[in-house]
Amino acid sequence: MTESAILQKRSLAELFSRLIAAGHRLLAPVRRDQQVGFEPVSSPQEVATDWVQTTRPAKSVVFPRYEEILRYRFAGKDVEVEEPRPSAPSTVLFGVRPCDAASFAVLKAVFTWDSPDVYFEPKLAATTIIGLSCTKADPYCFCTSVGGGPGDTRGSDILLTPLDDERYLAEILTERGRMIAELAPGLFTPADAVSKERVLAQVPARFNGQDLAARLGRLFDRTEIWLEQSLRCLGCGACAFVCPTCSCFDIQDERDRQGGLRLRCWDSCGFSLFTLHASGHNPRSVQSERWRQRVMHKFSYQPERLGLLGCVGCGRCSRACPVDMNLAEHVQSLAEISG
Amino acid sequence: MQQLHSKARQLLESGAVKVVIGYARGSDPQRARPCFVRRPDQADQLIWDDRCQQNLATYLLKPEVKSLGKPAVVVGLPGLRTILQYAAENQLADQAVLALTVSDHDQVAELTTFDAIEKYLATRPSGLIPEQAEELARLARLPPEQRWAFWSAELARCVKCYACRAACPLCYCARCIVEVNQPQWIPVASDPLGNLEWNIVRAMHLAGRCVDCGSCAQACPENIRIDLLNRVLAQEVEAQFGARPGLSVRKDYALATFRPDDKEDFIR
Numbered sequence: 001m002t003e004s005a006i007l008q009k010r011s012l013a014e015l016f017s018r019l020i021a022a023g024h025r026l027l028a029p030v031r032r033d034q035q036v037g038f039e040p041v042s043s044p045q046e047v048a049t050d051w052v053q054t055t056r057p058a059k060s061v062v063f064p065r066y067e068e069i070l071r072y073r074f075a076g077k078d079v080e081v082e083e084p085r086p087s088a089p090s091t092v093l094f095g096v097r098p099c100d101a102a103s104f105a106v107l108k109a110v111f112t113w114d115s116p117d118v119y120f121e122p123k124l125a126a127t128t129i130i131g132l133s134c135t136k137a138d139p140y141c142f143c144t145s146v147g148g149g150p151g152d153t154r155g156s157d158i159l160l161t162p163l164d165d166e167r168y169l170a171e172i173l174t175e176r177g178r179m180i181a182e183l184a185p186g187l188f189t190p191a192d193a194v195s196k197e198r199v200l201a202q203v204p205a206r207f208n209g210q211d212l213a214a215r216l217g218r219l220f221d222r223t224e225i226w227l228e229q230s231l232r233c234l235g236c237g238a239c240a241f242v243c244p245t246c247s248c249f250d251i252q253d254e255r256d257r258q259g260g261l262r263l264r265c266w267d268s269c270g271f272s273l274f275t276l277h278a279s280g281h282n283p284r285s286v287q288s289e290r291w292r293q294r295v296m297h298k299f300s301y302q303p304e305r306l307g308l309l310g311c312v313g314c315g316r317c318s319r320a321c322p323v324d325m326n327l328a329e330h331v332q333s334l335a336e337i338s339g
Numbered sequence: 340m341q342q343l344h345s346k347a348r349q350l351l352e353s354g355a356v357k358v359v360i361g362y363a364r365g366s367d368p369q370r371a372r373p374c375f376v377r378r379p380d381q382a383d384q385l386i387w388d389d390r391c392q393q394n395l396a397t398y399l400l401k402p403e404v405k406s407l408g409k410p411a412v413v414v415g416l417p418g419l420r421t422i423l424q425y426a427a428e429n430q431l432a433d434q435a436v437l438a439l440t441v442s443d444h445d446q447v448a449e450l451t452t453f454d455a456i457e458k459y460l461a462t463r464p465s466g467l468i469p470e471q472a473e474e475l476a477r478l479a480r481l482p483p484e485q486r487w488a489f490w491s492a493e494l495a496r497c498v499k500c501y502a503c504r505a506a507c508p509l510c511y512c513a514r515c516i517v518e519v520n521q522p523q524w525i526p527v528a529s530d531p532l533g534n535l536e537w538n539i540v541r542a543m544h545l546a547g548r549c550v551d552c553g554s555c556a557q558a559c560p561e562n563i564r565i566d567l568l569n570r571v572l573a574q575e576v577e578a579q580f581g582a583r584p585g586l587s588v589r590k591d592y593a594l595a596t597f598r599p600d601d602k603e604d605f606i607r
Contacts, residue, residue, distance in 0.1 A: 034562050055560070066530065139367050140366065231375045231403060231404065232375070232398075234558075236500055236501050236504070237502070241499075254527060263528055268500070271501075273518055287403055288403060322393065322506050322554070322557060323373050324371075
């Protein structure tokens with residue numbers, strides 16, 4: 001399927017207008033003060049330049065931070081329930097980093113595990129990803145430790161790599177990518193043998209995430225290790241809420257005398273109430289057990305159950321952590337201990 | 340730094356404390372991270388410089404830290420105010436914690452009692468620095484609709500990760516109001532109303548208690564300036580009640596104290 005083409009940077013304006021004219025919602029990284037985040041754009045001038053990573057991932061396009069799943073009204077002794085049709089506008093995400101592009105496969109594996117998720121699936125089906133290779137990384141990036149890379153094509157429908165000030169190498173990777181390219185066929189010109197490797201960021205691998213799953217199990221009962229790593233953890237949800245693959249949610253009702261809404265909202269395994277049972281028992285009663293769960297879930301349980309790592313190495317959790325919990329550093333040390 | 344290292348080493352060697360809560364180098368040159376020094380030979384990891392901003396007194400009430408035994412904690416002025424506010428709110432017993440504070444000349448002051456902390460703070464500047472006061476004044480001068488636009492844009496980014504609450508030393512409720520859902524006081528969604536209610540309730544709950552360490556805003560992954568809300572209320576409480584939290588162990592914080600001679604008659 002892969003087909004390589006050259007896209008001139010100055011042609012982006014034309015590409016953007018064709019995408020919008022074809023009825024797509026176009027989202028791209030936009031800078032607001034210190035934050036860079038995905039927002040609707042109509043021209044390349046609005047798109048942020050010179051950023052390593054967006055503050056938040058593009059996850060909320062397929063899994064919003066809160067979503068209405070039903071509303072109800074009390075009518076005498078009856079309850080009238082209305083299930084809103086989940087909205088899934090056709091969306092093109094422009095400028096998604098390869099780590100984030102890879103994260104959609106993890107979300108999909110969770111949300112389609114047994115029965116299909118009616119809120120998630122239509123949104124994913126309506127989403128096209130134009131990835132953007134990384135020519136810069138920072139010390140928090142560790143994609144190469146978890147099977148990814150700064151020019152990794154997985155998850156992107158088209159992957160753009162800036163070759164110089166004027167040109168992108170455009171790798172057209174899927175049928176959906178081809179449909180996008182065909183909206184503006186004149187803009188994609190055949191590429192000769194072009195290597196993108198020379199422009200890609202260098203991200204040295206710190207551990208091998210692929211072979212960790214089985215080994216981490218041996219450390220489960222080593223409480224001193226988990227305590228040592230997590231003593232400074234404050235138990236907030238910042239790591240989970242900036243994570244592109246965290247998919248845990250909580251169902252909550254908001255109601256009054258007339259009726260109410262049922263919402264699903266992002267949740268975090270770092271919160272003390274996350275596993276609190278109705279009986280009052282909490283199987284993860286202290287923060288070190290919650291930290292262990294976070295690591296084990298991403299690096300052991302998900303690989304075992306879903307066949308893929310639950311971490312793409314974007315580094316957001318570690319950049320956002322108020323107390324500098326550094327996931328790559330801690331997992332590297334676990335890999336060394338379990339070796 | 341050497342004084343800090345030798346003091347920490349000596350406290351651990353003598354068994355005076357079981358852990359020194361301090362700062363160590365972080366993931367990148369701009370960051371420091373909290374560290375828990377439990378062996379004398381680890382004392383050299385401790386650092387003290389401009390990167391050491393997070394209020395470590397927050398850890399004093401954390402169960403897993405408490406279980407390590409008596410702590411010494413490396414704190415600046417906001418951390419010292421936190422300890423006194425904990426005392427005023429009956430969260431900490433006198434002499435249960437030893438405060439280490441480093442002066443400009445690298446001298447380490449060891450404060451072992453609430454009384455010593457009170458006396459130390461009395462010799463130090465308190466209140467807003469001019470830049471902070473000017474920042475609040477600038478916000479207050481804005482026409483209401485512009486101020487509303489500023490806060491709407493700030494709070495729109497809130498994802499309710501509660502990092503502000505976790506980093507705040509005075510947000511220590513075992514069960515926070517946002518976790519109560521019978522009845523649901525605060526809307527759960529991080530939509531405009533839910534975000535506004537959460538941040539207003541938090542600010543109100545801290546009025547007259549906030550020691551102005553700024554850890555809430557530093558913790559926010561979206562860089563929302565929630566510290567400004569706390570500062571505005573702190574100014575208001577000081578103007579109305581003359582109270583400034585964290586400077587004494589007296590148990591009389593403004594929003595939880597009743598006096599028969601209150602000047603307002605609605606309360607009598």
